[in-house]
Amino acid sequence: MSTQTAETAGPDGVGSDVTFSVRNLWKIFGKNADKVIGTELETADRDRIKEETGCTVAVRDVSFDVHPGEVFVVMGLSGSGKSTLIRCLSRLIEPTAGQVLLDGEDIEQASPQRLRELRRHKLAMVFQHFGLLPNRKIIDNVAYGLEVRGMSRADRHDRAREMIDMVGLGGYENSRPRELSGGMQQRVGLARALAVNPEVLLFDEPFSALDPLIRRDMQAEVVRLQHDLDKTSVFITHDLQEALKLGDRIAIMRDGELVQVGTPEEVVGRPADAYVADFTSDVARTTVLTARWLVRDAFPEERTDGPVCEAGTVLAEVLPMLAATTAPVRVVDKGVFLGYVGRDDVLRAIAEDQLADATVAAAIEEEAVEGVGEDTEGGPPETPERSAETEAAPETGDAAAEDEAAAGGASETGTAPQAPTTHGATTAPADTRDTAARRDRGRWVTWPRRPNPIPTSTPADWDGSTAPPCGSGPRR
Ligand SMILES: Nc1ncnc2c1ncn2[C@@H]1O[C@H](COP(=O)(O)OP(=O)(O)OP(=O)(O)O)[C@@H](O)[C@H]1O
């Protein structure tokens, strides 16, 4: 059995509370699932399993935790199993094997009545195709979840109006969905989900049907609502920029498996494998990596009176601060001093982008000369082929919509510093580099994976006796 990484630490590194705990979850479509799990086919690729059993492995042995207040993004190509996974979280699709705990409650054991309760009170889902009821006014669409809970008309309309205002649609209460643009309809979907005041919001590619500007507005809306209302969200997307913008952590899915779960910085700065590296290769690292990523102790004789910078500041914004002084910036996290980031550190991080591009180019040349790499890992995205298995609810139409709607400056404290443990990242020697699949010139080639950007060497001349005047706080 392939074992997936079970993340136990939340966005703040705190591991105790968990909203969703998913363990070894499988969903296999088709009648012969028992011929896969627990047999030698369990680790076989999807095509072979399909060929030998007729089954489609949509989710394969997936484990992860989602923490309260977190936006957990699941990202992957079409057909990678994202929708199946999110629907298994509320049992809109029945998992084949594994466990989903919601606030410690095993949803597999929930009776139909308990499941309905969970879907009405704790969870709300926002769908790609809005899932609105076409014949109902906007206010009644938004109030739908409250209606099925049995709330009086006056009360549910009051609440619905509040939500409609919150998503910026005041004045459209009596319109019908068809009279609204796609972006407006999606806001209605969001208002409907929020109306029931759920603990958890499940978003399945909610914005992929929207044009880029409206999409950006809606993303900002989610960030704002998340900040104001402090909900826990699982958000599916195939758009990396969206994932980076919204996600506290991002899970990258491929062929039903999770290949990496990490913060945006971890996914971009230290991709787990070739597939993730390929996904993130076009991202400008200076817009994702933050001062926290590069923080280090002071070097001997180094100036320690530089400007103060919050740990979450992206490198693109650290650069102008460094341009104004020769001292490294002093990095703090909520008032706790973490260490320093200097010009060289940022330049090195930028250079890694260039180095990666250069090594990609070299690898392509090499491949072209040697004529290999036509058949490496990766490959073009799979096109999903849906069978008629009944569990997968269609996302349009009134009946389905009703079902889905129901689911519907620094404080410098501290002791003597540790000896600096960092002194510059270096590019890994060629013989230790992993290879990664990358699509280029219409084919797949291999290229060296980026080195870990966290510097690891200790300066030879450092004896550990010099304490930077600022002191040093805990390092993260
Ligand atoms: N009801 C079904 N019956 C059979 N196979 C299914 C069913 N639903 C999904 N699948 C298959 O499961 C796999 C995962 O599908 P899923 O819809 O979860 O992917 P996805 O990542 O959400 O894709 P997209 O980005 O296109 O929405 C695909 O191979 C798909 O064909």
Ligand SMILES: [Mg+2]
């Ligand atoms: Mg999907």
